[in-house]
Amino acid sequence: MSKKCKYAFKALAHLAKRYPDTHCQTAEIARLENIPRKFLELILLDLKKGGFVNSKQGAGGGYYLVKAPETILLGEIYRLFDGAIALLPCVSLKFYEKCKDCPDEVACGLHRVFLQIRDQTLKLMLQKTVSDIL
Amino acid sequence: MSKKCKYAFKALAHLAKRYPDTHCQTAEIARLENIPRKFLELILLDLKKGGFVNSKQGAGGGYYLVKAPETILLGEIYRLFDGAIALLPCVSLKFYEKCKDCPDEVACGLHRVFLQIRDQTLKLMLQKTVSDIL
DNA sequence: TATAAATTCTATTAAATAAGTAGGGTATTT
DNA sequence: AAATACCCTACTTATTTAATAGAATTTATA
Numbered sequence: 186m187s188k189k190c191k192y193a194f195k196a197l198a199h200l201a202k203r204y205p206d207t208h209c210q211t212a213e214i215a216r217l218e219n220i221p222r223k224f225l226e227l228i229l230l231d232l233k234k235g236g237f238v239n240s241k242q243g244a245g246g247g248y249y250l251v252k253a254p255e256t257i258l259l260g261e262i263y264r265l266f267d268g269a270i271a272l273l274p275c276v277s278l279k280f281y282e283k284c285k286d287c288p289d290e291v292a293c294g295l296h297r298v299f300l301q302i303r304d305q306t307l308k309l310m311l312q313k314t315v316s317d318i319l
Numbered sequence: 320m321s322k323k324c325k326y327a328f329k330a331l332a333h334l335a336k337r338y339p340d341t342h343c344q345t346a347e348i349a350r351l352e353n354i355p356r357k358f359l360e361l362i363l364l365d366l367k368k369g370g371f372v373n374s375k376q377g378a379g380g381g382y383y384l385v386k387a388p389e390t391i392l393l394g395e396i397y398r399l400f401d402g403a404i405a406l407l408p409c410v411s412l413k414f415y416e417k418c419k420d421c422p423d424e425v426a427c428g429l430h431r432v433f434l435q436i437r438d439q440t441l442k443l444m445l446q447k448t449v450s451d452i453l
Numbered sequence: 454t455a456t457a458a459a460t461t462c463t464a465t466t467a468a469a470t471a472a473g474t475a476g477g478g479t480a481t482t483t
Numbered sequence: 484a485a486a487t488a489c490c491c492t493a494c495t496t497a498t499t500t501a502a503t504a505g506a507a508t509t510t511a512t513a
Contacts (some may be wrong), residue, residue, distance in 0.1 A: 186406045186433075188472065194429055195420070207451045211486065219420035224473055230490070243481020244487035259432065286329075286353035294452030295328055298393065298443070299320075305439050309432070316427030322501065344459070358502055362463070377510025378458040 190266035192220045193228050197315045198236060201254035208241060208249035228266075235265050247259065254319070260310030270310060271303040280308070324400035327356045327362050331396065332351070335388035342375065342383035362400075369399050388453070389399045392399030401447060404444060405437040 195218045200209060209230060219225035229248050237257055240248045249258075261271060265281055265316045274282035275290055276299045287293050329352045334343060345363060349356035363382050366372045371391055374382045384391075397404060398413060408416035409424055410433045421427050 187470090190406065190419075191429065198428060211487085215506095220343065221473065223428060223475080226489075227491095227505095240480070240489060241481080242489045244485095245482060246480085247489050248489085284325075286326075288456090295325065298447050298452055302440055302443050305443070306436055309436050309439070313432050318432055321499090346459085355502065360460075361502090374460060374462045375510080376458095376508075378456095379511060381510085382457050382460090410504075 186265070187267050189224075190263060192218070193232060193262055193266055194259070194315075194318060195220065196225060196228060197232070197237065197257060198246075198318050200248060201248045201315050201319060202251045204254055208247035208318055210247040212241060214248075231265065232262075233286075235261075237262070249280060254261070254316040255314045257315040258311050259313045259315070259318070260307060261308060262315075271299065273299045273303075276300040276303045277305075320395070321401050323327050323358075323362060324397060326352070326359060327396055327400055328449075329354065329390075330359060330362060330382075330391070331366070331384070331391060333369065334382060334384045335449050335453060338384045340386055342381035345383040348382075365399065367397075368451060369395075371396070386452040389448045391449040392445050393447045393449070393452070394441060396449075397444060402433060404441055405433065407433045407437075408439045410434040412437075 196214050199214050199218055203209060211225050214220065214229075215225045220228075229238060229240070233240060235292060237251060238248050239251045240246065242277075269277040269280035271277035271280070273284070273285045273295065274280060275287065275293075275296055281303060283290070285294075287296070290296050330348050333352055334349050336342060343358050345356060348354065348363075349359045354362075363372060363374070367374060367382075371385060373379065373385050384415075394404060403411040403414035404452050405411035405414070407418070407429065408414060409418045409421065409430055417424070421430070422424075424430050
């Protein structure tokens with residue numbers, strides 16, 4: 186997992202603690218969660234584009250969760266920042282790509298095993314939510 | 320998974336088909352498995368250093384498995400080429416690193432979830448062997 | 454014993470990705 | 484009007500990935 190993705194999880198967890206009452210500023214999140222401030226700004230912007238958070242500009246503004254913490258699946262966030270959950274593109278659901286070197290996917294033993302691994306990882310990632318990491 | 324690691328799996332599977340009778344040359348493996356030849360050479364060298372294959376130099380030489388296919392765990396190979404199986408360094412068994420930004424690992428919600436994911440991935444990776452990808 | 458075949462070793466390279474940093478623009482409150 | 488805080492684009496630096504190149508070494512065999 187990239188640091189960007191990890192920081193995103195931590196930022197969401199931070200916002201979840203305040204949900205739904207109030208909002209937080211990037212400077213506060215950055216300080217309390219030990220995330221470089223300018224880097225965090227980019228991350229929160231991505232989370233906003235993804236529809237997970239919203240913001241208020243100007244003095245006294247800040248970020249807040251749009252959805253309840255228990256409705257934000259960890260897998261969705263992972264995909265937003267790091268792409269495929271699968272270890273091989275040919276077993277990916279959302280980022281599928283055919284292997285150039287593999288003539289027959291159905292007969293491929295690697296495909297079979299890493300599909301199993303993807304299945305169980307995906308199951309947990311789509312079952313666990315932001316409220317599970319508080 | 321890096322291509323290097325995927326190619327390593329495919330090369331091992333190729334050698335496993337001949338085990339224990341005969342050996343294969345890199346040129347043959349490269350051609351039949353669609354792997355760049357010179358790249359494959361480096362990979363086989365790493366597998367040799369890792370103790371999984373052995374080689375015979377000179378005309379008529381080649382590579383062959385040292386261990387039976389069913390004793391080569393996919394997780395070992397993965398670690399040799401791509402390092403940690405875990406998605407976070409702080410939940411890695413063999414490549415553990417403390418998170419600089421996290422004050423308390425035990426209380427960390429991310430740690431908890433990604434430890435679960437690591438556990439189930441590790442279980443499959445150390446249970447499946449080269450003979451499972453033939 | 455020369456030659457061809459095959460592995461071994463070292464170095465280099467091009468492209469992509471990761472992890473930030475910088476600086477100004479825009480909106481809002483006081 | 485000034486301060487605050489998000490918004491946006493660009494840039495940088497280091498690392499990793501996926502090879503490629505070429506020569507050295509070893510071995511079988513003709």
